[in-house]
Amino acid sequence: MTSDNTGTVQLAVIPGDGIGQEVTPEALKVLEAVDSGVKFEQTHYDLGAENYLRTKEVLPPTVLAEIRQHDAILLGAVGGKPNDPDLPPGILERGLLLKLRFELDHYVNLRPSRLFPGTASPLADPGDVDFVVVREGTEGPYTGNGGALRVGTPHEVATEVSVNTAFGVERVVRDAFARAERRPRKHLTLVHKTNVLVNAGSVWWRLFEAVAAEHPDVTTDYMHIDAAMIHMTVNPSRFDVIVTDNLFGDIITDLAAAITGGIGLAASGNVNPDRTAPSMFEPVHGSAPDIAGQQVADPTAAILSTSLLLDHLGHADAAAAVEAAVLADLSDRRPGTTRRTSEIGDAIAARL
Numbered sequence: 001m002t003s004d005n006t007g008t009v010q011l012a013v014i015p016g017d018g019i020g021q022e023v024t025p026e027a028l029k030v031l032e033a034v035d036s037g038v039k040f041e042q043t044h045y046d047l048g049a050e051n052y053l054r055t056k057e058v059l060p061p062t063v064l065a066e067i068r069q070h071d072a073i074l075l076g077a078v079g080g081k082p083n084d085p086d087l088p089p090g091i092l093e094r095g096l097l098l099k100l101r102f103e104l105d106h107y108v109n110l111r112p113s114r115l116f117p118g119t120a121s122p123l124a125d126p127g128d129v130d131f132v133v134v135r136e137g138t139e140g141p142y143t144g145n146g147g148a149l150r151v152g153t154p155h156e157v158a159t160e161v162s163v164n165t166a167f168g169v170e171r172v173v174r175d176a177f178a179r180a181e182r183r184p185r186k187h188l189t190l191v192h193k194t195n196v197l198v199n200a201g202s203v204w205w206r207l208f209e210a211v212a213a214e215h216p217d218v219t220t221d222y223m224h225i226d227a228a229m230i231h232m233t234v235n236p237s238r239f240d241v242i243v244t245d246n247l248f249g250d251i252i253t254d255l256a257a258a259i260t261g262g263i264g265l266a267a268s269g270n271v272n273p274d275r276t277a278p279s280m281f282e283p284v285h286g287s288a289p290d291i292a293g294q295q296v297a298d299p300t301a302a303i304l305s306t307s308l309l310l311d312h313l314g315h316a317d318a319a320a321a322v323e324a325a326v327l328a329d330l331s332d333r334r335p336g337t338t339r340r341t342s343e344i345g346d347a348i349a350a351r352l
């Protein structure tokens with residue numbers, strides 16, 4: 001998919017905050033180096049904590065409307081230092097990141113986890129880990145539904161309501177079954193907490209079962225979220241495709257990253273499968289204020305996110321080339337040696 005007939009892709013780039021500013025240029029370096037047959041025309045958007053502190057604006061409607069006109073979005077990370085008194089809690093996470101995901105209907109948050117050859121896992125015997133988490137991206141407890149009463153008093157009550165619509169659950173479950181069907185193992189696991197979150201759990205379970213009946217070739221199972229974390233730590237190779245809600249998917253995928261070489265390698269796509277708006281590609285990690293500005297962040301996750309972007313735009317060969325370049329770089333990494341963020345980007349781009 002390109003925006004015109006000249007093979008030009010309109011790419012919105014939002015480096016964001018912290019290490020987002022450092023890893024995004026490396027991802028762009030790789031996107032420019034790979035032979036995809038198309039030209040990426042980039043528009044950079046200065047959005048994030050610094051922009052907010054300067055302008056008191058997070059995502060003006062005109063900017064959102066402009067971003068919507070692009071073919072795809074590449075995002076670094078957003079979020080300031082924890083508990084910064086100048087940043088209202090969640091203002092960037094909810095006002096920018098989730099706003100983009102919700103407004104652009106990124107209902108499939110795709111997070112693949114593979115233990116690439118030569119990559120170290122903290123698990124002694126991880127096995128052949130290759131699974132993908134299909135995280136619902138527009139509902140759950142992240143919709144901002146809730147509130148607080150009697151704030152600051154001993155009688156304070158705070159709620160965050162998890163929203164789960166039949167429409168929202170069914171479409172992501174259908175996407176997960178379709179993905180499972182295309183994979184060799186054809187196995188799908190629903191992860192939830194149906195024993196306690198009975199209302200949300202019920203709609204997830206019923207729709208999962210209903211869609212399963214249409215996919216007799218996909219084997220299925222169910223795990224409660226807590227038990228799923230045991231299995232992911234003890235025997236992660238058992239998973240193929242996991243479908244789950246927005247919050248569980250957020251948490252699972254940080255663990256998934258940790259067991260497959262670290263958060264610096266975990267890529268993601270916020271996908272609008274209906275293509276009614278641009279999809280957005282970003283590393284799983286955040287802005288990492290603890291290491292920002294030091295050129296020590298690993299840009300591999302951001303670089304692998306461009307592989308997901310290329311694949312989404314229909315450039316499967318270029319996507320595979322980026323992944324192959326990353327794999328080659330990973331297998332050359334030696335424990336105890338460190339490279340700057342830009343050196344890793346240079347090395348991967350050079351392989352293309």
Ligand SMILES: NC(=O)C1=CN([C@@H]2O[C@H](COP(=O)(O)OP(=O)(O)OC[C@H]3O[C@@H](n4cnc5c(N)ncnc54)[C@H](O)[C@@H]3O)[C@@H](O)[C@H]2O)C=CC1
Binds near residue numbers: 264
């Ligand atoms: N998609 C996004 O934009 C996300 C934004 N955030 C925001 O980012 C800020 C920091 O959040 P945290 O919870 O600390 O999560 P984080 O993912 O930014 O950092 C967690 C830990 O992983 C390390 N880390 C992260 N990326 C790395 C990389 N590429 N290479 C090496 N080490 C890396 C960090 O140094 C830190 O120790 C917060 O404001 C949070 O809301 C968090 C997650 C996702």
Ligand SMILES: CC(C)CC(=O)C(=O)O
Binds near residue numbers: 094097098250284286
């Ligand atoms: C900062 C959150 C809104 C997002 C997050 O942690 C994630 O998508 O992984």
Ligand SMILES: [Mg+2]
Binds near residue numbers: 250254
């Ligand atoms: Mg997260």
